[in-house]
Amino acid sequence: MVRVGVIGGGQLARMMIPAAVNLGIDLRVLAEADGMSAQLAATAVGDYHDVDVVLAFAKEVDVVTFDHEHVPQDVLRALVDAGIPVHPGPDALLYAQDKLLMRQKLSDLGLPVPVWARVETEADLQAFLDANGGHAVVKTPRGGYDGKGVRVVSAAHEASDWFTVLAEHGAGDALLVEELVDFRRELAQLSARRPSGELVLWPVVESIQRDGVCAEVIAPAPGFAIRIADVAAQIATDVATGLGVTGVFAVELFETADDRLLVNELAMRPHNSGHWTQDGSTTSQFEQHLRAVLDLPLGATGCTEPHTVMVNILGGPREGALSDRYPGAMSAHPTAKIHNYGKDPRPGRKVGHVNASGTELDVVAYEARAAAAFLQD
Amino acid sequence: MVRVGVIGGGQLARMMIPAAVNLGIDLRVLAEADGMSAQLAATAVGDYHDVDVVLAFAKEVDVVTFDHEHVPQDVLRALVDAGIPVHPGPDALLYAQDKLLMRQKLSDLGLPVPVWARVETEADLQAFLDANGGHAVVKTPRGGYDGKGVRVVSAAHEASDWFTVLAEHGAGDALLVEELVDFRRELAQLSARRPSGELVLWPVVESIQRDGVCAEVIAPAPGFAIRIADVAAQIATDVATGLGVTGVFAVELFETADDRLLVNELAMRPHNSGHWTQDGSTTSQFEQHLRAVLDLPLGATGCTEPHTVMVNILGGPREGALSDRYPGAMSAHPTAKIHNYGKDPRPGRKVGHVNASGTELDVVAYEARAAAAFLQD
Known part of the structure; x- marks a missing residue:
């Protein structure tokens, strides 16, 4: 049986399990702890920062892939040096791990991105603000400085705490600053690529963020021009x-008020903007990811129904398990497809999502939103 | 987490895993041996004829259900006596376990069935043959006498070996004999019912048998009149x-040449004629079964695309794992959904199936048949 190793035991690894069962793939997960979302497929528990832990895990599988993009470069390089196929590989993941490197690379490739700069001091940031209308988005290039790492500022001192941390890290570190894009809406282009080159694209979707977190995805993006x-x-x-x-x-793309597309963020793994594919596309992103990392031919990416809407379920104030609310949600919304990550529903935490599909977008959106609201609130 | 216990580790239990992962249900399987198809969810290995084994397993779950209909009545009764919910229950399963009881019950309910009789001797059988055109189908009411237990005969002596076995079992045993129905085609009505009464039905499908084994299912049944x-x-x-x-x-139904429907067989579990629902219906039969046995509201049973065709993959003469043939099959058939049961592909054994869906039945049927043939031959 073909063996795929996944580093990280979160919901993305969990959602690969159904695809692995269908295709007869032996999915093995290196989880951070017992009782993670992907517990059913967890064959090892350990720290993914530890080269020895990861190498021992990787030697039992045919290819290594990821639930997240946080595995350190030295660990990734050790896998490659040991002759283990790693997809995506370290050279690609570098750009998902460092937003400054990503912006530089996209600019070098001539791709459309927001106006951006690397800023090492408050003075650099203030200069950028002065040149770009007085507002900007400051980002920490790598996770770890801050829970979110993204902040909209109108004056340089609003990021002074981050500059203080930078200074403590020594010379050479910097923040990323980007223009505050006047966007009409946010879109996402989900794709898959095999090591041998084949590339497939799903229809572009619209994603709606709330408090900086993906709340809803509409597939395909309504009124999306062919051009x-x-x-x-x-x-x-x-x-x-x-x-x-x-x-x-x-x-992730911004559609600007003047009809341009700008690259916002990249994710090198199955992504929240692609959860609709589980119930709305011939091939789900999770099946496709397994096919791609195994260098198998990719599946069809068309829609099975005209419209699919995905709505996230966040942990809320209500007590009890998500499944306690199934009777009401299922009774009122028989077309809703519930995806439960098996997580403790702490407030604000993504604990599941609902997909609904059909021929009338209004109806589909209502069903997905109402079912998710019932499960969440 | 809600816990569902499944007795039997075959492919039906295996195909409940994706639905359980999606809904956050803790699926626990009592498997007959290590390495069964549902291995990933196997939490116990033991003999389902052994009351103590089954009781110990059942006490760890909220409801018991089945991968097959062979659990003995005394074991089922012991579960009920211990206060464990069992779905379907022993009173219902009795009719799936004994074809004579089933025929008698259906006749008592006034349901349309083929002309049938209980026969204890060759003379009984010959009398039935003489009264019904000289041909008939003889069936052993319970599995065990014969691998298949179904035989078309034109003379009573063609079943003499079965009567010999009957005689060895002592008085009271009998065979079932049925008229050889002049049917146009075979249909199947898949349904689900909750303990509290809700009942849902999927569209009727056409099933095509080859050598007594289901080969293909077309959903919905083409040209199926509303009446x-x-x-x-x-x-x-x-x-x-x-x-x-x-x-x-x-x-399972016969559609006769004169436009009647007759009940052929009953299956009280997810069934081969419902595998198309995994990729062609809003709710798969495996998700629905979990919802039903948990007495949760049932999901919508409509088709996501106009046509879905399911083709079984049997183990064939070719050597090697099914997955060895993925590159060719996936490359030529990107819309084919492959379901691999993780079984050793012995000749004639069901080792997987392919579903294909779309708007043109001819195209869908071609894709499903060609992909399955590639994987099988």
């Missing part, structure tokens, strides 16, 4: 080939 | 309520 679809496809193709991405990846 | 659909729905409803069935069940 813009071609642009999104070309961007994803250039990203994949330019950065050497393998597996499923998502390009 | 006949109503009849099939009424039959399934009468069977469910009359026999007290809970969970997913299938009624």
Whole structure:
């Protein structure tokens, strides 16, 4: 049986299990702890920062892939040096791990990005603000400085705490600053690429964020012009080939008020903007990811129904397990497809999502939103 | 987490795993041996004929259900006596376990069945043959006498070996004999019923048998008249309520040359004729079965695409694992959904199936058949 190793035991690893069962793939997960979301497929528990732990795990599988993008480069390089196939590989993941490197690379490739700069001091940031209308988005290039790492500022001192941390890290570190894009809406282009080159794209979707967290995805993006679809496809193709991405990846895009597309973020793994594919596309992103990292031919990416809407379920104030609310939700919404991550529903935490599909977007959106609200609130 | 216990580790238990992962249900399987198809969810290995083994397993779950219908009545009764919910229950399963009891019950309920008789001797059988055109189908009421237990005969002596076995079993045993129905095609009505009464029906499908084994299912059944659909729905409803069935069940039907429907067989579990629902219906039969046995509201049973065709994959003469043939099959058939049971592909054994869906039945049928043939031959 073909063996795929996944580093990380979160919900993305969990959602690979159904695809692995269907295709007869032996999915093995290196989880951070017992009782993680992907517990059923966890064959090892350990720290993914530890080269020895990861190497021992990787030697039992045919290919290594990921639930997240946080595995350190030295660990990734050790896997490659040991001759273990890793998808996406370290050279590609570098750009998902460091937003400054990503912005530089996309600019080098001539891809459309927001105006951006690398800023080492408050003075640098203030200069950027002065040149760009007085507002900007400051980002820590790597996770770890801050829970979110993204902040909208109107004055340089609003990021002074981050500059203080930078100074403590020594010379050479910097923040990323980007123009505050006047966007009409956010879109995402989900794609998959095999090591041998085949690339497929799903229809572009609209994603709706709430408090900086993905709340809802509408697939395909309503009223999405063919011309813009071609642009999104070309961007994803250039990203994949330019950065050497393998597996499923998502390009988050801004659609600007003046009809341009700008690359916002990249994710080199199955992504929240692609959860709709589980119930709305011929091939789910999780099956496709397994096919891609195994260098198997990719599946069809069309929609099975005209519209699918995905709504996230966050942990809320209500007590009890998500499944306690199944009777009411299922009774009122028989077309809703519930995905439960098996997580403790702490407030604000993504604990599941609902997909609904059908021919009338209004009805589909209502069903998905109402079922998710019932489960959440 | 809600816990569902499944007795039997075959492919039906295996295919409940994806639904359980999606819904956050703790699925626990009592497998007959190590390495069964449902290995990933196997939490116990033991003999389902052993009351103590089954009771110990059942005490760790909220409800017990089945991968097959062979659990002895005394074991089922012991579970009920211990206060453990069992779905379907022993009173219903009795009719799936004994074809003579089933025929008698269906006749008592006034449901349309082939002309049948209980025969204890060759003379009884010959009298039935003489009265019914000289041909008939003889069946052993329970598994065990013969691998298949179904034989078409034109003379009573063709079943003499079975009568010899009957005589060895002592008085009271009998065979079932049925008229050889002049059918146009075989249909199946898949349904699900909750203990609290809710009943849902999927569209009627056509099933095509080859050498007595289901080879292909076309959903919905082509050219299926509304009147006949109503009849099939009424039959399934009468069977469910009359026999007290809970969970997913299938009624296999003959569509006769003179436009009647006759009940052929019953299956009180997810069924091969319902595998198309995994990729072609809003709710798969495996998700529905879990919902039904947990007495949760049932999901929508509509088709996500106009046509879905399911083709079984049997173990063939070719050596090697099914997955060895993925590159060719996936490359030529990107819309094919492959379901691999993780079984050793011995000749004639069901080792997987392929579903294909779409708007043109000819295309869908070609894709499913060609992909399955590639994987099988």
